[in-house]
Amino acid sequence: MSNETTNPVVKWILIAIVGIIFLGAVVFVLTVIHPDDYQTTKQLRARGYIVAYERRDDTIWQRGVTIFGDGQSITPDDSRLFCQLPYLRNLSFVRGDMSGLNLDEIGNCPELFSVDFTYVTRFPAGEIGKLAATSVKCAFLQNVDLKDSDLEVFAKLTTLEVLHLENNAGITDAGFEYLEKITSLRCLDLTGTSVTEDGVEEFRKKRPDVTVYF
Numbered sequence: 001m002s003n004e005t006t007n008p009v010v011k012w013i014l015i016a017i018v019g020i021i022f023l024g025a026v027v028f029v030l031t032v033i034h035p036d037d038y039q040t041t042k043q044l045r046a047r048g049y050i051v052a053y054e055r056r057d058d059t060i061w062q063r064g065v066t067i068f069g070d071g072q073s074i075t076p077d078d079s080r081l082f083c084q085l086p087y088l089r090n091l092s093f094v095r096g097d098m099s100g101l102n103l104d105e106i107g108n109c110p111e112l113f114s115v116d117f118t119y120v121t122r123f124p125a126g127e128i129g130k131l132a133a134t135s136v137k138c139a140f141l142q143n144v145d146l147k148d149s150d151l152e153v154f155a156k157l158t159t160l161e162v163l164h165l166e167n168n169a170g171i172t173d174a175g176f177e178y179l180e181k182i183t184s185l186r187c188l189d190l191t192g193t194s195v196t197e198d199g200v201e202e203f204r205k206k207r208p209d210v211t212v213y214f
Contacts, residue, residue, distance in 0.1 A: 037064045040084045047081075048072055054087075063087035073097035083108045092116040098123045098144075107133030116140040129153035136160060143167035143192075148175035155181035167192035173199030180206050190214040 041051045041064050049069045053062035064085040072078070073096055082091065083105035089112060099122035106112065112134035117123055123144040131139075137159055147170035154160065161184055165171055171193040179188065180203060188210055190200070200214050 037085060037087075040064070040081050044078075044081055047078060049078075051085075052090075054089075066090040066092065069093045069096060071095045073100065075100040076102045079103060080105060082106075085109060087111060089113045090116070093120055094118050095120060097121050101127050103127045103130040106130055110134055112136050114138040114140070117144055118142045120144055125150035126153060129156045132156040132158065134159075138162040140164040141168070146171055148172055148178070151175045151178035154178060157182060158184055160184055162187045164189045165193060166190070169194050171195065173202075176203045176206075179203065185210050188212045 044051055044067065049067055049072065051064045052066035052068070054065040055062050065087055066089065067082055067085070069092070072093070074093070079100065079102040082088065083103070086108060088109040091112070091114070093116065095118075098117065098120045101124055107130075110133075112131070113136060115131065115136060115138070118140060119142065121144075123141070123146070125146060128139070128141075136157060139154075139157070139160060139162070142164055143166065146165060146168040151171070154163070155178060160182055163179075163182070163185060166189055169192070171190065173195055175193075175195070176199055179185070185207070186209065189212075191213055193214065195214055197214075200212055204210070204212060
């Protein structure tokens with residue numbers, strides 16, 4: 001076989017080998033440098049969740065920062081996976097059964113900024129208190145059937161600044177007893193609840209630093 005025939009074949013074999021090595025290096029970095037993000041994201045996507053990424057720490061690597069679910073029935077195992085993304089900043093769920101939500105390990109996500117539970121069912125309000133292990137600043141709990149007594153745990157959230165409680169008819173003026181104890185609160189939306197104008201005015205006297213919508 002002449003050199004004219006051999007050299008191109010050898011060249012393409014070498015190119016293929018280099019390509020395989022490069023792909024292997026990429027997989028190696030993804031699975032060894034950031035095992036939590038890579039493996040956890042793979043499992044969450046298989047369960048129907050959407051995971052968004054963001055580049056962090058001035059590196060080329062992107063980390064999972066947002067989890068979104070629409071219609072899923074959350075299980076304790078799902079909850080465990082949520083808490084395995086150390087750079088998680090946003091948890092957002094629309095519709096679906098929340099009875100399996102368990103945030104025991106949410107302290108693994110110290111940068112958590114926002115949680116959103118909208119039109120979900122069987123929401124375990126007691127889990128909210130566990131967010132105290134994070135730096136959460138915004139909470140959206142719209143139409144999740146909250147009652148006045150459910151608001152007591154919010155006082156544990158010392159970094160919470162924005163709280164949306166729209167369309168929770170079970171919230172009345174009695175709930176202000178707990179809401180006024182959220183010392184970091186700056187914005188409160190009670191549209192569609194059962195609070196009264198008198199109740200809101202009384203709350204504003206005690207907490208003039210909070211903007212209230214109702």
